[in-house]
Amino acid sequence: MIKRELIRFMKGAGKYIVAGVWWQWAALLCQIVVVFVLAIIIQGTWQGNIRTEQILWMIAVAVAFMIAKAVCDRLSAGVSYQASEEVKLRLRGKIFEKILALGTSYRDKTSTAELLQLSVEGVEQLEIYYGRYLPQLFYSLLAPLTLFVVLSQVSLKSAAILLVCVPLIPISIVLVQKIAKKLLKKYWGVYTQLGDSFLENLQGLTTLKIYKSDGYASDKMDREAENFRKITMRVLVMQLNSISVMDIVAYAGAGAGIICALLQFSAGNLQLAEMIIIVLLAAEFFIPLRLLGSFFHIAMNGMAASDKIFAFLKTDTEKNCGTQNIEGSVDITIRNLGFAYDKDRKILDGVSMDIHSGQFVSLVGLSGSGKSTIAALIAGKFSGYEGDIKISGKDLNDISEVSLMDSIVTVGYNSFIFGGSVRENLTMAKKDASESEMISVLQKVKLWDFLQKENGLDTKITEQGSNLSGGQRQRLALARALLKDAEMYIFDEASSNIDVESEKVIMDMIKNLAKSKTVLSISHRMANAVDSDVIYVIENGKIIEKGNHLSLLKDKGRYAEIYTKQEKMCAKWENSDEKKQY
């Protein structure tokens, strides 16, 4: 009924939970006083031995305690809210810290949709666990004992019957918990799966429409939504059944205590006031546990979500947590680098490379040969590699993530452009960038002429830069990277899949940048590497050739073979009728 992991997480919220229980208990004491006062008034009126002013005085006392009870209830609700707020804040903070610690690799551990669902709704569900369920659990232990102590002074027999029936409710809760745990685990699995599909289909809606697969995706989502509806109904049925069982136990228990009191009253062993006290307080024995049962079901949902949250928080950060900084220009030395995403498939094997500042270094190879993996390892995205990666003489693992991000910028083939303005997209690379600095980088990537005709730096950019062409998007991403003024740039297919003009602008920019910075240009097009000082050719995770364009052509190896093939294909295209029409 209590999850140790969640209790350990409580820390600062503990004081609020204790306060919540205390105020609930104080409210119960007020209620007991009210019931006693009312019972005395009824008995006095029945027997005619109480004066009107005494009745009025007692009613005033009862009202005062009723107000006090309402205040206590209000305070209890207030501190419960504070308890849950504290924990929600802590939990969301931890999730956020974990995402930051995982950095860009967080998507390898969990999907964006699942993370969103857990940190928003999953954490929200825990509000009931901390704010309601936990205080109610402790109060449910305290309330029947308090009532037993009070009612045993009135009728030991009735109080004992009531107390004996009370444990039946927690027993039913524990029995239900076994079924509920399995069911809720499944529920969260189905729920997050639905979230994943929804987000993926939404993001890929255009592609789905182009391939006329939106109907298929919609049917698949319908099936998943139907599964979710079914599992939700099963959860609700389970909760309703369990609440019905608890109601039966609560009413039967209270009824047994009341019948016992009535029998004692009719036998003359109890006075009218004593019988009324038992009748009015019998239900109070069960109400706290009955309420606990209701909270329990919602809390169970939170507990199931917490399993996923804690599993995420426990994932290996697998990243360097070094503290050293990269100072000055960046020189990369890679020796015998080996890496595998999955144990049984080696992606990189014995890779050695040198990338020096002021040199234009290219890494070329066919698709899937391991180029992007090398780039990701240099940028500190993954750890768990074999061999050495040294940055300006320092081991990559000893360098802090902040310093790494400051010094190395990766520009991929579809860099993310944010909705907003050109200015907003640029200032995220350099907060205090002046207008002239921004215009200068936009001129370098030949985007300024176009933007000037629009609204300059305030040109509106729609979500993911969808109102720009592929080439313009890539050039804006390049301008943003240039503004960052990092020491090393990795261009991973940065000029792929875009118009010839943009490709030329980007390649010229890269070559120019290589004169003053450390540049690694990754491409599967050998033509992009022709002007490089050093070209590394990778195949199946191994560097098979190294040299410059001319030396590699002379060697007549793999580079020469692929280069010649690609050139022939280009020439064929240049002379083709389609090109002429185009």
Ligand SMILES: Nc1ncnc2c1ncn2[C@@H]1O[C@H](COP(=O)(O)OP(=O)(O)OP(=O)(O)O)[C@@H](O)[C@H]1O
């Ligand atoms: N996150 C990942 N998890 C598992 N395997 C991966 C992951 N990323 C890449 N791989 C695998 O690693 C191999 C090398 O991929 P990588 O992206 O490094 O190749 P590449 O040379 O950059 O290819 P391309 O030119 O097509 O981008 C591929 O076989 C790929 O399937």
